[in-house]
Structures are given as structure tokens and as C-alpha cells.
Amino acid sequence: MTTQHEEAQVTQGIVRIAPEPLAARVGQKLRDAGADQPSVEATVRALMHASLHGVDSHGVRLVGYYDGALRSGEINGHPQVTLRRTAAATAMLDGDDGLGHHTSYRAMEAAIEIAREAGVGAVGATRSSHFGAAGAYALAAAEAGMIGLATTNAESLVALFGSAQAFHGTNPLAVAAPVAGEKPWLLDMATSAIPFNRVLLYRSLGQTLPEAIAANEAGLPVRDPNEAAMLMPMGGADYGFKGAALAGLATVLSAILTGASLDHEMVSLGKGNEPKPPGLGHFFLAIDPARFAGAAVMADGMRRYLDALRAVPPRSGGAPPMAPGDREWRVAEERRRDGIPLDPDTAHFLGF
Amino acid sequence: MTTQHEEAQVTQGIVRIAPEPLAARVGQKLRDAGADQPSVEATVRALMHASLHGVDSHGVRLVGYYDGALRSGEINGHPQVTLRRTAAATAMLDGDDGLGHHTSYRAMEAAIEIAREAGVGAVGATRSSHFGAAGAYALAAAEAGMIGLATTNAESLVALFGSAQAFHGTNPLAVAAPVAGEKPWLLDMATSAIPFNRVLLYRSLGQTLPEAIAANEAGLPVRDPNEAAMLMPMGGADYGFKGAALAGLATVLSAILTGASLDHEMVSLGKGNEPKPPGLGHFFLAIDPARFAGAAVMADGMRRYLDALRAVPPRSGGAPPMAPGDREWRVAEERRRDGIPLDPDTAHFLGF
Numbered sequence: 001m002t003t004q005h006e007e008a009q010v011t012q013g014i015v016r017i018a019p020e021p022l023a024a025r026v027g028q029k030l031r032d033a034g035a036d037q038p039s040v041e042a043t044v045r046a047l048m049h050a051s052l053h054g055v056d057s058h059g060v061r062l063v064g065y066y067d068g069a070l071r072s073g074e075i076n077g078h079p080q081v082t083l084r085r086t087a088a089a090t091a092m093l094d095g096d097d098g099l100g101h102h103t104s105y106r107a108m109e110a111a112i113e114i115a116r117e118a119g120v121g122a123v124g125a126t127r128s129s130h131f132g133a134a135g136a137y138a139l140a141a142a143e144a145g146m147i148g149l150a151t152t153n154a155e156s157l158v159a160l161f162g163s164a165q166a167f168h169g170t171n172p173l174a175v176a177a178p179v180a181g182e183k184p185w186l187l188d189m190a191t192s193a194i195p196f197n198r199v200l201l202y203r204s205l206g207q208t209l210p211e212a213i214a215a216n217e218a219g220l221p222v223r224d225p226n227e228a229a230m231l232m233p234m235g236g237a238d239y240g241f242k243g244a245a246l247a248g249l250a251t252v253l254s255a256i257l258t259g260a261s262l263d264h265e266m267v268s269l270g271k272g273n274e275p276k277p278p279g280l281g282h283f284f285l286a287i288d289p290a291r292f293a294g295a296a297v298m299a300d301g302m303r304r305y306l307d308a309l310r311a312v313p314p315r316s317g318g319a320p321p322m323a324p325g326d327r328e329w330r331v332a333e334e335r336r337r338d339g340i341p342l343d344p345d346t347a348h349f350l351g352f
Numbered sequence: 353m354t355t356q357h358e359e360a361q362v363t364q365g366i367v368r369i370a371p372e373p374l375a376a377r378v379g380q381k382l383r384d385a386g387a388d389q390p391s392v393e394a395t396v397r398a399l400m401h402a403s404l405h406g407v408d409s410h411g412v413r414l415v416g417y418y419d420g421a422l423r424s425g426e427i428n429g430h431p432q433v434t435l436r437r438t439a440a441a442t443a444m445l446d447g448d449d450g451l452g453h454h455t456s457y458r459a460m461e462a463a464i465e466i467a468r469e470a471g472v473g474a475v476g477a478t479r480s481s482h483f484g485a486a487g488a489y490a491l492a493a494a495e496a497g498m499i500g501l502a503t504t505n506a507e508s509l510v511a512l513f514g515s516a517q518a519f520h521g522t523n524p525l526a527v528a529a530p531v532a533g534e535k536p537w538l539l540d541m542a543t544s545a546i547p548f549n550r551v552l553l554y555r556s557l558g559q560t561l562p563e564a565i566a567a568n569e570a571g572l573p574v575r576d577p578n579e580a581a582m583l584m585p586m587g588g589a590d591y592g593f594k595g596a597a598l599a600g601l602a603t604v605l606s607a608i609l610t611g612a613s614l615d616h617e618m619v620s621l622g623k624g625n626e627p628k629p630p631g632l633g634h635f636f637l638a639i640d641p642a643r644f645a646g647a648a649v650m651a652d653g654m655r656r657y658l659d660a661l662r663a664v665p666p667r668s669g670g671a672p673p674m675a676p677g678d679r680e681w682r683v684a685e686e687r688r689r690d691g692i693p694l695d696p697d698t699a700h701f702l703g704f
Contacts, residue, residue, distance in 0.1 A: 090471030119442030259645030
């Protein structure tokens with residue numbers, strides 16, 4: 001769900017590192033900062049998912065932030081994660097203020113296990129922290145043969161539709177579904193038009209922003225990235241109420257249902273005067289196709305759907321249509337071959 | 353989730369009818385066309401939900417279509433709806449080719465009952481037909497104290513992002529959440545930028561379409577409504593891949609998981625050469641807050657969320673921000689007082 005812009009971010013002064021040594025170095029950094037082995041493994045897995053699949057904004061470049069948060073005590077490196085089963089198909093998970101990736105993989109694994117018994121499994125997570133790319137957890141469900149949904153709220157950064165004030169976070173929605181014989185269908189999108197780091201990219205490149213994606217302090221759309229104070233919701237100037245509503249859905253499931261902090265109440269990640277756990281909430285759902293029309297019918301349907309989608313002719317001169325995830329799998333193949341590009345700051349931090 | 357345009361549709365030659373006599377007349381029409389009492393009750397309830405809340409595209413104006421489909425045998429007026437419980441939290445419902453509203457209320461009621469036991473309930477429906485406004489079923493869950501989700505696929509009418517061919521239907525997503533002491537939070541949106549009937553409205557008014565909402569036969573954006581051959585996905589020219597992905601999500605849950613017809617395989621509603629059931633699928637989910645942080649915590653969270661949202665200052669000169677559903681509840685109040693506006697064709701068909 002990223003565009004070519006994200007890759008442009010790393011075309012100047014980049015180094016390319018193979019996945020294995022990069023993962024090892026990221027793990028070492030987290031271990032040095034005080035994270036225990038389960039936390040390290042989950043965080044490396046999630047960050048490498050993002051970096052390998054081209055979601056650089058949520059990849060290994062975040063390790064500096066996690067390093068600081070672990071060292072300051074804002075994030076607990078040795079969490080006692082506890083799962084409380086609340087009904088046949090539901091559970092609540094307390095992340096003990098640990099790394100969000102560890103909390104989130106544990107929560108999705110619980111949802112998958114529950115779904116095997118009950119048909120669907122829904123798990124709310126609290127006392128968590130920034131979980132990276134939502135798609136990592138939806139993907140874990142699809143790899144287990146389930147439809148998976150993962151969402152989180154985040155601190156206010158997106159203007160409410162028609163307003164002059166940031167209200168929702170970039171609140172992603174991620175869903176993945178298994179596809180027999182190939183990589184899953186994978187939707188992972190912010191409910192804002194773009195992530196904020198894309199604005200920073202336009203700033204650094206001195207380019208003009210597309211229309212209706214960012215606003216100034218007065219809530220008015222701006223094209224100059226230096227004037228951008230907040231993002232606009234997906235849907236633009238006319239239909240941004242839809243993006244705002246989807247951001248609200250992420251908040252309802254992740255924070256209101258679970259009792260976590262709301263977007264506008266959230267302690268700024270990494271910006272607090274004294275270390276304070278962010279108190280993030282997430283929501284995970286796993287659905288077992290075996291309890292609906294059956295895994296074989298689902299596999300046949302995905303096949304017909306994807307074959308028809310990929311056979312749709314592009315607009316004159318355009319590229320063939322892609323299903324959600326298609327771009328990511330292609331990028332992962334390239335990066336496994338050519339290495340993962342690191343910006344100079346991240347490369348320096350990791351000692352490459 | 354509709355705009356002021358929808359209301360403009362009915363400003364010329366309208367009559368206004370009070371809800372009770374209108375509901376009675378719609379029920380009589382369906383009964384005359386051969387629908388049994390449970391089918392009539394569910395369909396009247398769903399159509400009146402839409403007409404009362406300003407979603408005129410999915411309201412009582414559709415009764416002519418249902419009348420024809422019942423009389424032709426395309427829709428079964430005496431369905432034997434059967435529910436098969438497949439696990440602790442899941443069920444499949446066979447609509448027996450009856451009216452989609454009857455199938456859908458039954459499916460959501462089952463999801464609610466299951467969620468009371470299991471924490472969440474997920475029900476897939478097959479052998480259904482056009483179910484009207486998705487929000488009607490999400491709302492039923494919220495009225496029972498649950499978070500409810502309802503979605504359906506529909507026949508191809510929306511260009512795939514970057515393509516020259518309609519692929520997905522307008523595939524709505526509806527979610528509702530209970531709010532203590534007031535009407536629910538209610539999101540009900542098409543995953544296309546607008547519904548097709550909005551294009552027809554622009555045609556009849558001789559107005560220019562907004563940018564990036566409709567395309568011509570070549571898949572290129574058009575402003576002249578007479579050239580519009582298909583809709584564009586939500587997100588516009590730059591970010592339409594997000595709308596297309598959400599439309600795909602509706603198809604995955606409603607049709608692929610359940611084994612129903614895919615959007616591009618679907619028999620055209622009301623356009624077939626010989627009567628053939630549309631074979632639509634839907635998906636319903638109910639989530640019981642009692643099995644997460646608890647109903648009281650959820651109620652407190654919704655209160656804080658909505659109070660903060662409604663206190664956000666509008667852009668200079670604008671109206672105060674609204675939560676999803678706020679506009680609908682306001683319209684319903686007006687229409688209970690002033691009557692429901694009917695276009696001349698619908699008024700004539702219903703004998704007003």
C-alpha cells in the first residue's frame with residue numbers, strides 16, 4: 001500500500017544490506033537497550049516484515065526510537081504479557097507496557113488459536129506501544145490459513161474532516177486472506193491520505209505536495225510541505241468524511257472497546273518530558289474459513305477473484321492492475337536479491 | 353454518510369408522507385407482490401430505516417424493483433431461511449433466494465445471540481439478494497448493545513484502480529457502536545466515491561460532476577455526467593487503490609468466504625433475460641463489549657470520544673464536525689416531523 005515515493009526516499013546516500021545481517025544487527029541493538037529475547041524476536045520480525053516489503057516508514061529505521069524508549073523506561077524490555085480468556089471467542093491481552101510487536105504477535109496468535117476452536121477469535125490488547133506495520137499481524141493470520149484483521153489507534157495527527165485540528169491518528173486497517181499456492185491478499189493502509197513521513201520526504205526533496213493530503217495550522221489544504229501541520233483524512237477535500245469515519249472505527253475497536261488511551265489523550269510517543277508508557281490499544285480478529293463455506297471453496301473463490309482482477313486491462317499506457325499485497329511481494333523479492341536500502345542515519349545508527 | 357446532494361434529488365415535484373402511512377403502503381405493495389409476513393416486515397423495516405435517515409438511494413424508491421423481482425420469481429417471497437451453527441462463534445445462513453433484508457436481519461440477530469454467548473458472533477449469508485442499506489443491520493447490533501459490522505458485495509460498477517473496466521460493486525461497509533443515552537455511532541459508506549444514483553442526479557440537474565468520482569468507457573475520469581460509464585473507487589485519482597482494496601475486502605468477506613457469486617460473476621439485478629436469483633452473499637459480525645473492557649468502560653470511552661470530536665473547532669466559516677451518524681439522526685428527526693420526501697415516480701407507484 002506504499003507508492004513509489006517511499007522508495008525515492010532512499011535513493012540518495014543509501015546502502016543496501018542483506019536481510020540476515022540487518023536482522024541480526026537490529027536484534028543486537030534491541031538486546032543492548034535491554035529487551036528480553038521474546039521481545040527482540042517479535043520486534044525484529046515485525047520491523048523486517050516492513051523493511052522487506054517496502055514499508056520503510058515502519059521498518060528498521062524505527063529502531064532508534066525503540067532504543068531510546070527502552071533505555072528511558074518508557075517501554076518495558078521484560079514485560080509479563082498476560083492473556084485473559086473472556087468467552088469462547090474472545091480474550092484480552094495486557095502488554096505490560098512492552099514493545100508493541102511482541103504484544104501484537106502474541107495477541108494475533110491467541111486470536112488464531114481461538115478461531116480454530118470457535119470459528120472466529122477476537123483479542124483486544126492494552127498497555128501496548130507502537131506496533132509498527134499493522135500488516136505484519138494480519139499476515140500472520142493468513143499464513144495460518146485464516147482471514148486476519150489488525151488495527152490500532154495512534155496519537156492525533158490527522159485533521160478531522162472539515163476541521164482545523166488534528167484529532168485521529170493515522171490509524172491503520174490491515175486485513176490479510178490466504179491464497180492457495182501464492183502469497184496472501186494483503187491490505188495494509190493508513191486511514192489518512194498518506195503517512196506523515198511522506199510529507200517529510202516532500203520537504204527534503206523540495207517538491208510540491210499532491211492536492212488534499214495535508215493542511216496548515218488553520219486546517220486549510222496546503223501544497224507547500226513546509227506549511228503542513230497535519231494530515232488530511234483519506235478521501236480528500238470532498239470525501240474525507242469517509243477516511244475520518246474509518247479512523248474512528250480504528251479508535252472504537254482498538255481503544256474504546258479495550259479501555260486504552262484515545263488518540264487525542266495519548267502521550268506523545270518519544271516526546272514526553274518524563275518517561276511514561278504510551279498505553280496504546282490494538283484489536284485483532286482471526287476468521288477460520290473452515291467454519292464458513294470451507295477452506296476449499298474459499299481457495300477457489302480467491303483464485304477466481306485474483307485471476308479476474310489481474311486480467312482487467314489497464315487504462316491506456318498504464319500498468320496492469322495489482323491486488324493488495326502484489327506490490328509488496330514484488331518489492332520483497334527485489335530486496336531479498338539486492339538487499340534492503342537503509343537511509344544514512346539508520347545505517348549509521350546500526351553501524352553499517 | 354450521504355451529502356446534501358441526495359436531498360437535492362427530491363426538491364422538485366416531491367410529496368412528503370408521514371412514516372406510518374408510508375410504511376403501511378410499502379408493506380401492502382410487497383404483500384401484493386407475493387411476499388410472506390416475515391419478509392414484508394424485514395423489508396419495510398430496512399427500507400424505512402434508509403428513507404427515514406436520508407439514504408434515499410436505498411429507501412422506499414426500491415420497492416418497484418422488489419415488486420418486479422418478486423413477481424418474476426427472481427426473488428422468493430416465501431423463503432425457508434435456515435441457519436447452520438458451524439462453531440461456538442460462527443454460523444452460515446441460507447437465505448433461500450428471499451428478500452435480502454429478511455435474510456440480513458435474521459443473520460445479524462443470530463450474530464448478536466452468538467456474541468452474547470461467545471463474545472463475538474460471525475455469520476455468513478448466501479443465496480440472498482440486494483439488502484438495501486448496510487447500516488440497517490449494523491444499527492440492529494448497536495441497539496442490542498453490541499458493535500455491529502455488516503457488508504455485502506454487489507455487481508461490478510466501480511473501475512478497478514488504474515483500469516478501464518468496472519470490477520467491484522459499490523460494496524458498502526457499515527459499522528455501528530452503542531452510545532449510552534444517545535443514538536449509536538453509525539458508519540455506512542460505499543467503497544466507491546459516490547453511489548451511482550448520485551451520477552444520475554447530476555445528469556438530471558445538468559450539473560458537472562466533482563473530480564475523480566466517475567469514469568468514461570476508457571476508464572478516464574470525466575466531469576460530464578452523461579459520459580460516466582462507471583464509478584471510481586473512494587480515494588480519487590491518486591489514492592483510489594485504497595477504495596479498491598476496501599471494496600475487495602467486502603468481496604472477500606461477503607462472497608469468497610461464504611461461497612457466493614463474485615461481483616463480476618453476478619447476475620445483473622433486475623436486468624436478467626429470465627428470472628434468476630442474484631445469489632448474493634453478505635457478512636455480519638457482532639462484538640459484545642462486555643467481553644472486552646466491559647460495557648461501562650466502553651460507554652465512558654464513547655462519551656469522551658464524541659465529546660472531544662464535537663468540540664473540535666470547524667475550519668473558518670464551516671459547520672461543527674459531526675460523528676458518523678450525526679447527520680442521519682438529524683435527518684430522521686426532521687423527517688419524522690415533516691414527512692419523508694418521495695420522488696414523483698415512487699409516489700405514483702405507491703399510490704400517493
